[in-house]
Amino acid sequence: xxxxxxxxxxxxxxxxxxxxxxxxxxxxxxxxxxxxxxxxxxxxxxxxxxxxxxxxxxxxxxxxxxxxxxxxxxxxxxxxxxxxxxxxxxxxxxxxxxxxxxxxxxxxxxxxxxxxxxxxxxxxxxxxxxxxxxxxxxxxxxxxxxxxxxxxxxxxxxxxxxxxxxxxxxxxxxxxxxxxxxxxxxxxxxxxxxxxxxxxxxxxxxxxxxxxxxxxxxxxxxxxxxxxxxxxxxxxxxxxxxxxxxxxxxxxxxxxxxxxxxxxxxxxxxxxxxxxxxxxxxxxxxxxxxx
Amino acid sequence: xxxxxxxxxxxxxxxxxxxxxxxxxxxxxxxxxxxxxxxxxxxxxxxxxxxxxxxxxxxxxxxxxxxxxxxxxxxxxxxxxxxxxxxxxxxxxxxxxxxxxxxxxxxxxxxxxxxxxxxxxxxxxxxxxxxxxxxxxxxxxxxxxx
Numbered sequence: 043x044x045x046x047x048x049x050x051x052x053x054x055x056x057x058x059x060x061x062x063x064x065x066x067x068x069x070x071x072x073x074x075x076x077x078x079x080x081x082x083x084x085x086x087x088x089x090x091x092x093x094x095x096x097x098x099x100x101x102x103x104x105x106x107x108x109x110x111x112x113x114x115x116x117x118x119x120x121x122x123x124x125x126x127x128x129x130x131x132x133x134x135x136x137x138x139x140x141x142x143x144x145x146x147x148x149x150x151x152x153x154x155x156x157x158x159x160x161x162x163x164x165x166x167x168x169x170x171x172x173x174x175x176x177x178x179x180x181x182x183x184x185x186x187x188x189x190x191x192x193x194x195x196x197x198x199x200x201x202x203x204x205x206x207x208x209x210x211x212x213x214x215x216x217x218x219x220x221x222x223x224x225x226x227x228x229x230x231x232x233x234x235x236x237x238x239x240x241x242x243x244x245x246x247x248x249x250x251x252x253x254x255x256x257x258x259x260x261x262x263x264x265x266x267x268x269x270x271x272x273x274x275x276x277x278x279x280x281x282x283x284x285x286x287x288x289x290x291x292x293x294x295x296x297x298x299x300x301x302x303x304x305x306x307x308x309x310x311x312x313x314x315x316x317x318x319x320x321x322x323x324x325x326x327x328x329x330x331x332x333x
Numbered sequence: 334x335x336x337x338x339x340x341x342x343x344x345x346x347x348x349x350x351x352x353x354x355x356x357x358x359x360x361x362x363x364x365x366x367x368x369x370x371x372x373x374x375x376x377x378x379x380x381x382x383x384x385x386x387x388x389x390x391x392x393x394x395x396x397x398x399x400x401x402x403x404x405x406x407x408x409x410x411x412x413x414x415x416x417x418x419x420x421x422x423x424x425x426x427x428x429x430x431x432x433x434x435x436x437x438x439x440x441x442x443x444x445x446x447x448x449x450x451x452x453x454x455x456x457x458x459x460x461x462x463x464x465x466x467x468x469x470x471x472x473x474x475x476x477x478x479x
Contacts, residue, residue: 054424062425069425072418076429083436087443094447097455103379118379123372130368134361137415141354310417317416321408328404332375333397 071311075318078280082322085276086329089269100202100266102331105195108175122331125168126323132161133320136288140313143306148295151309155292158316162285169278173271182226182258184210189217190258192225197268203260211258215248223247230255270330277326280319287312360414364407371403 054061062069093099103118110121135157142150180192181201193201206214215223224239227250239247291312300306374396377383383392413419418426455463 054422062428063422064425072425072429076432079433083439087439090440091443091447091450094444095450095454097451103375119372119375123368126368127365130361130364133411133415134357137357138354141357314416317411320415321411324404324407324411328371328401332371332400332404333378 065307067311068307068314071314075314078318079322082273082276082325085269085273086325089273089329092263092265092269096263098204098263100200100262105176105202106172106331108179110171119331121168121172122327125165125172126327128161128165128168129320129323132158132165133317135161136313136316140306140310143300143309146301146306148298148301151295151300151306152292155288155295155309159285159288159292162281162288162316165281166278166285169274169281173274176270182222182256184214184258184260186261187217188214189219190214190222190226191218192222193261195267195270197271198264200262200264200266201259202266203262205257205259211253211256212248214258215251216244218244220244220247223251226251226256273326274330277319277322280322284312284316284319287315356414360410364410367403367407371400374400374403 052059054063060066060069106122107116107118108121109115109117135154139151139154139158142154176195178194180194182190183193183201183203184206185191185193193199195201220242223244224236224247227234227239227247228236230252231250234250239250242250291309294300294308295306300308378393378396383389383396386393418429452463453459
């Protein structure tokens, strides 16, 4: 690899040198990332088209308002901000690893690669928590059968529709099973036990429910879950494969493969992929959480 | 091993020597700053700072547009500085950026289509004017048992 400065009036297409002044591997990594951008773009545009075609969507600030160890406090955007900053920071450590590679500083590359890998794993852990929270969190939803049921968020279930009020709540409760009514009482009233409610009739159970406090929503558009889990899952898979690639690069650095080769260009190529993952997150963050 | 790779027929390419890390940290702070502004605007959407979502729909659309532009700025800095595309030669930049121009059509056409789909559904194919917000929401009694 020549490190001489490029002479002026270079004839790029005369042969003997790369017309793009970059190695084959790096140029092809760029074209791979371009095609991957089209894949993500198509997914996000599909999501946007469907969202535009519906009269109502999901209020992201209502869905994503939880933070680990903060219970039921309403903290919109908090957790996803943490995830965003983790990814921005791991992007910086990656570019610093590339920088150390230019200087042929093996120790520096190792150090920054380790930080980047830790950032990637932290992001994946956050995503795992967020998914678990959505998949296991059950909410009171007025289903199309007319009864209130407990529903979690999956690729086909969306409990995040509009809240129902007044007479609609009373009508819905009449059709609801005692199991769900008991869960509704226990959610807000911590003085009663499940056993004491066991033998009560439906009207007695309804009388124990505070109609001002209970939150019952309509069924939301089911495509929300499909798009959310599909697109964040595809992005999460990219983060996961990026972490695996970075671990391989760290091992190769430790084994002196790049030192012997005379350059750390593989770190640059892995870095391109890692920055792309951050780039995609900018748009996933925009489309699912911010707007 | 090293001799073998160095003497391969791979054509040469050159890069300027590595500069300091000052620019990297500058971009990090810039990206963080833009993200904080986006979060502040998004937090305003959550807390209804911009008025009623139905009455002030155009105001909210404006805020969302501003957030989109800020995201595009972030994307530009990540690609240009962190991925060093800005340091590559013009020919390489153009082979990547020009094909991505198809997104301008892609986004416009599909959002237009989504919107048209909604209008057709709300007017039963254009046979009557769109119903009001209240009429659109599904009446609860509809699903109730008789």
